[in-house]
Amino acid sequence: MKTSTSLGSLWDTWGITAILVLLLAVAPVLTPDFFSLDNAQSVLRESAYLGIVAAGMTFAIASGAFDLSVGGQLALCSVVSLIGFAAGGTALAIVAAVATGLACGLINASLITRLSVPPFVATLGTLFVFRGVSYILTQDGPKTLPYDQIGSPFVKIGGLNVAGVPVPFVIMLGVFAAAWLLLRRTATGRRVLAYGSSPEAAKFCGISPTRLRFFVFALVGVSVGIATLTYITRVWTADGSAQDGFELKVIAAVVLGGTSLKGGKATLIGTFSAVLLISVLNDMLVSEGVPSAYQRIVLGGVLIIALTIDGLRTRFAAPGSLRRAVSGLGVRTPQPGSVR
Amino acid sequence: MKSKILVSLAVAGALVMAGCSDSNAPSDNQSGSDKVVVGFSVYDMQYEFFQKMEKGTREAATAKGWEFKLHDEKSDENEMVTGAQALIDQGVDVLIISPFKPSALGPIIAKAKAKGVPVIVDDIGGGGAPYDAIVISDNAGGGKLAAEYMAKQIAANGKTSKNVASITCEPSAVYAARRNAGFKAEIEKQGFKVVAELSGNSKAEEGYKVMKDILAKNPDVAGVFSCNDPMGVAAANAVKDAGKDPVKDIVTVGFNADPEAITAIKANGLAATVAQDPAAMGALTVKLADQALAKTPLTFDNAAEREVYNPVQLISKENVDTVK
Amino acid sequence: MTAVMRKAPLLLPLLGVLIVLSVTTDSFLTGANIENVLVAAGIVAVPGLAMTFCLAMGEFDLSIGSTVSLAGVVCCSAIIAGQPAAVAMAVALAVGAAIGLANGLVITKLGVTPFIATLATLVIVRGLSLAYSDGHDQIVSSAALKYLVGGRPLGVPMPIVLAVFATAAAWWTMNRTRFGRWVCAVGSNREAARVSGLPVDRIRIAVYVLVGVAGGFWGLLISxxxxxxxxxxxxxxxxxxxxxxxxxxxxxxGGRASILGTVLGAVLIETIRNGLNLLNTPPAYQRISVGLLLIAALAIKGIRRAEATTMPATAPEVAR
Known part of the structure; x- marks a missing residue:
């Protein structure tokens, strides 16, 4: 399915990447140590868990829904994974993480399809429930990797570098590669996009909403399970309070990357770049010693600027849009067929 | 064609093997200057308690002629690990850390040990990790002081009720929970009963709400202990809103000696609080850091856990003016 | 009976919870406790009512929590600086309105989707609040401010009085004025509304300003x-x-709104919270219960809706 390469659609996919490149060009000027090996590795290592979940979330948003429970899922997968490690070592920890993620995704999907709870509310509810279960499991204190396990392969997942590239980032690359193939080269991927564009039309084409939603939410759950492996092996601990507010960060990254909240459109390249953009920006702000109050202001501002550009871009994509945009800055006249 | 692929794979494999390195292993960053560089990673600078701690640490460090690098964990365990490890990468000679999540100290200390950087923990907790030393407020002892004071004051108020309440911090603050545990142990020894132990999630808004519920359920409650001052002062406000006096009717005690608590005590809006001295604790960590760098053996109050205690002090109307 | 049930589906669960709590604890049905619950419900109902308008448009405002903080900081610092409480409160409400205006403009003029726009505002305003207060508490001792929560006109706690007025105003606006119909029209189908000549952008901005002011007011109540x-x-x-x-x-x-539902929702949530505290429920279990409640409430709605129609509730759940 070839899309026309208008400026607008190029921006769709590569816009955020362009901004990322710009930022990287500026970074060493503002923070001299930015491209030191340690710092670069740190940024890449840190972006992994956000990135992997964002990849899964891209599918969800492309299908027209979002999953607010990923923060709770991360907490629960982390706690269960650590319990698994204590019981059966690295292998069990890995299996436990992914299995828990899958289970959470299936629970979400069931609520949404069988009980017809709207995704926003269902995942809001499961966010509380998953965190609550994590709290119950850690009532005697957070689950932690014992210090003497520092040599174990599980810890190495988080700490090791391959050819100078941190393993968590390698995993993230792998996940994005697989996700890209899934989205662009399989029928399932096309179905996700079709469903997100128009659920009614998709139904007429024989796409089963139930199966699609199961797929999408299970995918998000599995991505959280995999992300857990990159997270818990760096932090070594978890309880119910892990990563409060994670879900908003993930969704922000996906939307920042260019995937539309309306559904039907997705760009994994955009998500990937947006995740790196957020990590790089955060790293620069911390290195500069910017007080956290101002860090918040900067990050919020970036979000707005990036999406303003996106909104303006949409306006320029349709024919005659330049004229409309100019007149639109003044008096607004109703225009049938305008995108917003 | 096939052989080309094989060769490329082999070369790639060799590169990978050669390039495998461990981020927990030492990297070749040495700070070349002779000045001692101390890295201080703090829980969250938006709280008064840690602002004081940072000030005390910084002043003590600069008094020694050290360079001081600050990192704010912003109440995020991920940021804590990343930032503290970054400080180590930047070549600090010693790391002082007030951990948001003590159980996440493991990876930080692993990296520090690999580079021979001593780690001194300031308050909150040690998470069972092999730090060099931890300066800790005696949380349990503070709870005990609160209980002793409360029992005395309830008697002075002439109340016969033996019921008290305890408001806990958020469930994941396992070290702060020692305050309530210490309180409960001592108050029960004094013959009282903790009829309600509810969590205010460390937030003022919830402390207020929880206190109202406690009052509705146990109108005869004679005292309430809160795990921190935001909740303590909020609970005192709830007591006032119910028409009672937070000193003479229901003895409200907080923990931390935050400015709002001091102000409240002076205005008879709170009975007492337990003062930690974060600035002094900061200075103490610098002293310990100095000793660790000089490889002098450290003396501990609790050698098994390498704990160095900083005494806590009960602050009530009698001695509130002595607080800085 | 079924007409009442359809209009106020929360009545049955609410009654159920009330009965359970009255039986399991002896302190629930006391005057003091019921008053506590109603006051708490009243406090959250006021911003809830404003948010109802926002959701009726098919959008939501994530930044209201930060508005609460900034408004409180502004009001208290003004009082500390010597301003009369009334002035301080007015300024705080103005700040809330300004935040709402900013949200509305970013969303309509810059075309940023509400989820991200209000998320960004959430982050920015929180930063502003921390920066303005320099991380320090702004402590006041203001009887006038206290009256908002502690006053008892005619013996009724002020928050309940405020909530009653707010509910009446909200109900009237939503159900008896043009503006209410417009909001629902925008929520049903924004393009159709625009094509029919409605001033869609101004309606949206007005709603965000309303939510902003309500957030400011909430901040005043908490302060x-x-x-x-x-x-x-x-x-x-x-x-x-x-x-x-x-x-x-x-x-x-979007497209439909239930003012009464929001008020009952506030009462239900606060009743359950209160009940869990009275039952000395450990915090971990309290968190789960809110989540389960949310799911249960909508599962019931979903089951009934599925029985009524054959179309699944699948259209994109976010602002178009």
């Missing part, structure tokens, strides 16, 4: 209770506000 303002108050409040509206039956898709 009144706690006699302070600081940069950490109000975290997570947006979820509370959205939850009471959603539980109350206002559809997330």
């Amino acid at each position: 009144s209770q706690l006699q302070k303002g600081n940069g950490q108050l109000g975290m997570g409040f947006e979820l509370d506000a959205i939850t009471v509206v959603v539980i109350g039956g206002t559809a997330l898709l």
Whole structure:
């Protein structure tokens, strides 16, 4: 399915990447140590868990829904994974993480399809429930990797570098590669996009909403399970309070990357770049010693600027849009067929 | 064609093997200057308690002629690990850390040990990790002081009720929970009963709400202990809103000696609080850091856990003016 | 009976909870406790009512929690600086309105989707609040401010009085004025509304300003209770506000709104919270219960809706 390469659609996919490149060009000027090996590795290592979940979330948003429970899922997968490690070592920890993620995704999907709870509310509810279960499991204190396990392969997942590239980032690359193939080269991927564009039309084409939603939410759950492996092996601990507010960060990254909240459109390249953009920006702000109050202001501002550009871009994509945009800055006249 | 692929794979494999390195292993960053560089990673600078701690640490460090690098964990365990490890990468000679999540100290200390950087923990907790030393407020002892004071004051108020309440911090603050545990142990020894132990999630808004519920359920409650001052002062406000006096009717005690608590005590809006001295604790960590760098053996109050205690002090109307 | 049930689907669960709590604890049905619950419900109902308008448009405002904080900080610092309480409160409300205006403009003029725009505002305003207060509590001792929460006109606690007025005003606006119909029209189908000549952008901005002012007011109420303002108050409040509206039956898709539902939702949530505290429930279990409640409330709605129509509730759940 070839899309026309208008400026607008190029921006769709590569816009955020362009901004990322710009930022990287500026970074060493503002923070001299930015491209030191340690710092670069740190940024890449840190972006992994956000990135992997964002990849899964891209599918969800492309299908027209979002999953607010990923923060709770991360907490629960982390706690269960650590319990698994204590019981059966690295292998069990890995299996436990992914299995828990899958289970959470299936629970979400069931609520949404069988009980017809709207995704926003269902995942809001499961966010509380998953965190609550994590709290119950850690009532005697957070689950932690014992210090003497520092040599174990599980810890190495988080700490090791391959050819100078941190393993968590390698995993993230792998996940994005697989996700890209899934989205662009399989029928399932096309179905996700079709469903997100128009659920009614998709139904007429024989796409089963139930199966699609199961797929999408299970995918998000599995991505959280995999992300857990990159997270818990760096932090070594978890309880119910892990990563409060994670879900908003993930969704922000996906939307920042260019995937539309309306559904039907997705760009994994955009998500990937947006995740790196957020990590790089955060790293620069911390290195500069910017007080956290101002860090918040900067990050919020970036979000707005990036999406303003996106909104303006949409306006320029349709024919005659330049004229409309100019007149639109003044008096607004109703225009049938305008995108917003 | 096939052989080309094989060769490329082999070369790639060799590169990978050669390039495998461990981020927990030492990297070749040495700070070349002779000045001692101390890295201080703090829980969250938006709280008064840690602002004081940072000030005390910084002043003590600069008094020694050290360079001081600050990192704010912003109440995020991920940021804590990343930032503290970054400080180590930047070549600090010693790391002082007030951990948001003590159980996440493991990876930080692993990296520090690999580079021979001593780690001194300031308050909150040690998470069972092999730090060099931890300066800790005696949380349990503070709870005990609160209980002793409360029992005395309830008697002075002439109340016969033996019921008290305890408001806990958020469930994941396992070290702060020692305050309530210490309180409960001592108050029960004094013959009282903790009829309600509810969590205010460390937030003022919830402390207020929880206190109202406690009052509705146990109108005869004679005292309430809160795990921190935001909740303590909020609970005192709830007591006032119910028409009672937070000193003479229901003895409200907080923990931390935050400015709002001091102000409240002076205005008879709170009975007492337990003062930690974060600035002094900061200075103490610098002293310990100095000793660790000089490889002098450290003396501990609790050698098994390498704990160095900083005494806590009960602050009530009698001695509130002595607080800085 | 079924007509009542359809209009106020929360009545049955609410009655159920009331009965259970009356039986399991002896302190629930006391005058003091019921008053506590109603006051708490009243406090969250006011922003909930404003949020109802927002959800009726098919949008939501994630930044209201930060508005609570900034408004509280502004009000308390003004009082500390010597301003009369009335002036301080007015300024705080103006700040809330300004935040709402900013949200509205970013969303309509810059075309940023509401989720991201209000998320960004959430982050920025929180930063502003922390920066303005320099991380310190703004402690006050203001009887005038206290009256917002502690006053008892005619013996009725002020928050309940405020909530009653707010409910009446909201109900009237939503159901008896052009503006209310417009909001629902925009929520049903924004393009159709625009094509029919409605001033869609101005309607949206007005609603965000309303939510902003309500957020400011919420900040005043909280500061009144706690006699302070600081940069950490109000975290997570947006979820509370959205939850009471959603539980109350206002559809997330927009186009329909239930004012009464929001109020009952507020009462239900606060009753359950109160009940869990009275039963000495450990905090971990308390968190689960809110989540389960949310799911249950909408599962019931979903089951009934599925029986009524054959179309699944699948259209994109976000602002178009």
